[in-house]
Amino acid sequence: MQVVYQNNIDDLVALNTDLMATNEQFINRKKWNLYAAPLLLLIVFSFIAYFMDKPGLYVGAIIGSIVSYLWTYFSYKNYPKKLAKKLKQKEVFCEHTVTITAEGIREATTNSESYHKWEAIDHISATTEHIFIYNTPITAHIIPKRIVGAGDFNQISELLSLYKNS
DSSP: EEEEEOOOOHHHHHHHHHHHHHHHHHHHHIIIIIIHHHHHHHHHHHHHHHHHHHHHHHHHHHHHHHHHHHHHHHHHHHHHHHHHHHOOTTTTSEEEEEEEEESEEEEOOSOEEEEEEGOOOOOEEOSSSSSEEEESSEEEEOOOOOOOHHHHHHHHHHHHHHHHHH
16 A cells, blocks of 8 residues: 655644654653642742741742643653644655555665665554654654545554554
C-alpha cells in the first residue's frame, strides 16, 4: 500500500504530543513537576511559617504552590506546539511517499529515501487522527487521517498491526 501526503504543523504537534504521552521519563518528570514540587513547596513554607510563628507564610505557601502547579500545567500543555513551531526542517514539511509492504516500510521525499524492515521498527502508535510509525524512540513516519480518509486510515492501521505483529 502506498500513501502520499505532506505534513503540516498540526501533524508535528500531534507527534510531539504522542511522544510526550508515551515517554516514561517525560511522564515521570511531568508528575514530579505537577504534583511533588508544589506539594514540597507547600510543606517547606508551612514548616517555616509554623516554626517562625508567621501565619502569613501559610498564605504564601498556598499561593506559591497553586502558581507553581498552574505554571507547570500550562507549560506542559503548550510545549508540543512551541516545539513544533521552532522546527524549520525541510524534510518534515515536504511531500512524503510511504510504501508499506510485508517486508517493511519505505519513505521517499524530494531529498531522501529510507527503508526499514519491520524488525527495525521501534513501535507503532495511533490516535484518532494520526498513525505514527516510530523507527527510533523519537522519530516517526506520520500518516495523517485527513489525507488518506477514514476507510484507508483503518485499512492502513490493520495492515500495520498485521505486519508488525507477524
